[in-house]
Amino acid sequence: MLSLFSLAHAMEMAAASSIRTSPRASFLTSSTLKCGPNFISKTSIPANLMEKGHKRASLFSIRSQQSEPKDGSVILPPTSDSEANAVTIKDWEIGRMQDEIVSSQGIRIRRRPPTGPPLHYVGPFEFRLQNEGNTPRNILEEIVWHKHTEVSKLKERRPLIALKRALENAPPVRDFIGALKASHLRTGVPALIAEVKKASPSRGVLREDFDPVQIAQAYEKGGAACLSVLTDEKYFQGSFENLEAIRNAGVKCPLLCKEFIIEAWQIYYARAKGADAILLIAAILPDLDIKYMSKICKMLGLTTLVEVHNEEEMDRVLGIDGIQLIGINNRDLESFKVDISNTKKLLDSEHRQAIHDRDIIVVGESGLFTPDDISYVQEAGVKAVLVGESIVKQSDPTKGIAGLFGKDISV
Template identity: 75%
Template sequence: MAAPAAAGFFYAPFQFRQVKSFSSSDKPSISLHAPLGISPLSLFAISKNPSRRDVSSRCSVDPNTLLEEEEEAEKEAAEKRRELNSTNLPWDTPTPRVEELFDQCGAEKDVEETTLASTSVTAKEEISNSLKFPECQNGKLAEDVAAVQGVKIRRRPPTGPSKHYVGPFEFRLENEGNTPRNILEKIIWDKESELKERRPLITIMKALENAPPVRDFIGTLKASYEHTGMPALIAEVKKASPSRGVLRENFDPVEVANSYEKNGAACISVLTDEKYFQGSFENLEAIRRAGVKCPLLCKEFIVDAWQIYYARSKGADAILLIAAVLTDLDIKYLTKICRLLGLAALIEVHNESELNRVLGIEGVQLIGINNRNLETFEVDISNTKSLLDEERGELIRQRDIIVVSESGLFTPEDISYVQDAGIKAVLVGESLIKQDDPGGAISGLFGKSISVR
């Protein structure tokens, strides 16, 4: 017998459970022998009642009893929804307790001295735990908020994983909506699963005490631009990409980073994703421990505050936040975490809608414009120019925001084009890393040497 109306019922972390309401004349029939014959509400009731988890006792239960449990679970879920909709929580700002903790710790560049020296591990853990992503804003599910804000990348499969377990039972939901729509969405879904294996936050907090001091990522970009009169270079250390495969066979991250620094890179970006880019946090740590003086950007697909703490413990000076993945509230909370730790946050946008969203968030200092279309994966550097029109460009200048052009930059003409559009920094990876001498290729990219060391 087919599963009765299972669509819309899912188990996934940070998701509110959605259940289907059945009228008294619309109650599903129940099979006592096949898990797929059990309605979602029955599974919910079983998961709440340990005595129902034994298979033999489950099969001896009277169907009327199961339906009563369904109705009870349905009433409980409805009551929770009513409470949620009637509660007016200030989702646009952190709670007073969190704000107070931030005020105590400090959130500016002196955080290295004030926060990490004076704030206990327990207090810092409380801050992080208080900044869990709210999955509901003003009574709306996070997915609904994301859709309204134009967030194109779904954080997880709409109906959860393909297999679901409730006590001893297992059932499947086959839904074409569970297929990633593009490579970035696939990466994000895998990243969510990967984070389930993370180490306890308390362990990472302790590692922060021995982390090297934070360098001024934004200040370094500004200084390079002022000194050379050309866009500051964030040179990227990456071995592979999903679209291009392996970019450098004999890959030594420390050697590449040293070469970049020697030839004029202001900062260095390090890919840390293992599955799709063959990177690692160990590469980031190795570069930092090798004495590379350039501030380091941890280029990770951030979906959880834990990743920011971990990046900091490995020596990062800045992290990447992708507006196509995160809601406005996510970005606000994550940038607060960055300020707490003294890190810069490079917020990446791909289109006009995302840029307008980010410009509406207070405190943004660094924006990256990715010239790659997320849907087609085509690269067009005119994207940088079109997004920095007169009105937005003027607003960015007034707020002293550094804009970084990313992807598709291969020639001195490309660099001149985006500089004329108003950017002050570029992030370049593929056109350098594929060369025999990645650092030596920098002068060819800019048309002259930009080394100041």
């Protein structure tokens, strides 16, 4: 079964081939239109797709073709390049197919803004079209849409072939799961994945005097088994440079790249920067992508932490072979509200038995501030916790860890 990535490539090749071998394909040839967030030429849309798009798009403004856009958008000139036409159509078709797949699995987060063939045209006038739902419905969807644009630009500067060469000089991968098990066995409490985190969309800046290397070293001194490093720049003020700096500083704790992974390219990039583990979020990735990305991680020696935040996602992830590490996020990823009882709810008797039989480690995430919170999720069945805010805000993160657990867990 093909992943969405493989499917996208296959569709692109098929579309290009189809147009090159169909000289009688009917294309409209004048004026330009704006569909969703992108201006596209009418020469890039076949007439039959124009008609199909009529039912899905709504007209919100008409402007003369000669007028300049006031919003700073770029109007692409008409093009006769058949392969460019094919790519435009392919992008729309893949987007529709992705929507259908993720919807069937209960995923409400759309991977990118919905776009499609334009509504229709009148003479020399240009139409700006607004498809229904082109505004992000929540913060997670906004982050994912931005990440799609960000990754596209990064891939242009550093193609996958260059990243694969960079892996030759990457530091060796360390055993993330082994570190968690050893810590839990040594301390008798959930192993700590301490998060190097400067800010979040819900809390703003958590620490003004933010030095990622010093914080990482303080976490390691305090008994953290592993570290999670935020690499998203726009919403969390993190960076891959932070990840690389911590690795190069000699911190021995295995490192989780805390990123919104939507493409396989990001996995290679994280590995090249020194990551030992990758986060995959079930709320934004369909099963095929989780399987595909997990195989890439295994090939590169990386650990995969698959994050869930509701029962449907838990069922989906437990249905995937080879999963070793599941994170239960107590934060609703759409509203950002936190409820630590979510961990207990998702670790009911049926799920807990399946997790035990497959020797899966469960990580409790979000809303953990006190020793009572740690005890609560431990009793529910977690063997590790991922904590950021409650310890990164402390003047001395090392002491913050002792306060979180109610005892010193350092070596």
